[in-house]
Amino acid sequence: MSQKLADIAHSRAGDKGNTLVLSLFPLDDKDYELLVEKVTAEKVKHHLAHQLKGPITRHEIPELQALLFTCENALASGVTTSLAMDAHGKSLSYALLEMAI
């Protein structure tokens, strides 16, 4: 059965100018290694290709059992000047959680 990230993980989106920050955590700590293995920067870039127009850096934070993706040029010029409905990109955490794993 195919699984979505949403079944095993939670995420929060944050923004700094035109940079999107997506944090990702397992709902159950035992799945952290699975996230490290499956959710690479390349996969995130591919999954959200319509939105993420710049480089993506993945930070691993094992002490917190967390991954952090810093996505540049990802918010259609940024909160104040973007024409997007969701100019902050606040809904994008749930776009990430749609990823199949």
Added chain:
Amino acid sequence: MKKKLRIGCGAGFSGDRLEPALILTQHGNLDYLVLECLAERTIALAQKRKQQDPNAGYDILLERRIEGLLPLLIQHGTRLITNMGAANPISGAKKILEIAQGLRLKIKVAVVLGDDVFHHIQGTELSLEGNRALTSYGKLISANAYLGVDTIIPALKTDADIILTGRVADPSLFLAPMVYEFGWDPENADLMGKGTVIGHLMECAGQITGGYFADPVTKPVPNMDILGHPIVEVSQDGLGLISKVEGTGGLINSQTAKEQLLYEVLDPEKYYTPDVIADFRSVRFEEVTTNQIKVSGGSGKSKPETLKVSVGYEAGWIGEGEISYAGANAVERAKLAGEIIKKRIGHHFEEFRIDYIGQSSLHGESLSYGSSPYEIRLRIAGKSNEKSMAQLVGEEVEALYTNGPAGGGGARKYLHEVIGVVSILLNRNQIQPSIQVFES
């Protein structure tokens, strides 16, 4: 010298709810209440208001917040630290005194000045975002530097009841009373890092108590209609205990804390503030009891030599129009309507966008699986330097009533001025902070 300090956060953005701050002051046994009300764009908009009226430019909700809070702050001996001064802290302080006089309360307000560095800006500075000269963006309207605890502590030393600032780094609003009350050495990067971790966890108020977190399926949060805001009890060694007032709604646990810790953090190893370059990687959370969490760990390296400056500029106008279609072929009719508008006016705009709300407006076509809803809302947006051109977007969409596909309903149009924000770095020795004290 205090051994423990209780700080509450009653607002995490300018438009935040009013009542959590009242509940925190009344029942939180607080030493300090912080209200964080200043986003990057909020201060540029405030500068714009100040240009139109020299007595304006402080936070729009300042009067309503202070009117309710002032008697409680005096009664409970709680000091308020807030950046509601925005672009005009002096006028904000005068307004607070006016409110105090009306309530026959005697108070002292200390204002932190020096963040407004507009007169330092040449326009030739290169932005961090695009490496372009500032003037290439448009007419500059504001430049505000992020100040740190070194500028707030002199205000705390005046024994003022209220410390009112303009642009300061959000975690510094919380770190300043820790440094002041515990006598921390501001050069002790480890303690400054720990205090910054706590400040960062607290600054968004409801975002650590279950707001911007809840998902009724995977992350249920109780009683969000009465969501409480956080209190932190900090000890001298930089440990924090985060909780909320008994009886308020929400949830505090490792999950809410972890989400908030990494919120808007570009690099967990290097979180830049004017006070320290904090390292979040070693932060640990321990659930002590229900809705109470212990924060430990975190560290830092020396403070940066430069301060970030947010520069606001005039970026034109955005016009929007919306209209809905329902029933058979709703999506096809909405798409026809979108094509009509694109053909008529799309070429006039540098940036132009067509969204099908209910179908593909948030995450594009790729994640939307070609679903076919019963109803769909067309939304068109265009940005222009000409106000009249931006206005045309809504007018054209409205005209679809009689000139577009069958059954279009509920047209709405919007127009707003766009204030852009970019950043530069300024050497900290170019900033001249000062304080001014007012008494009723």
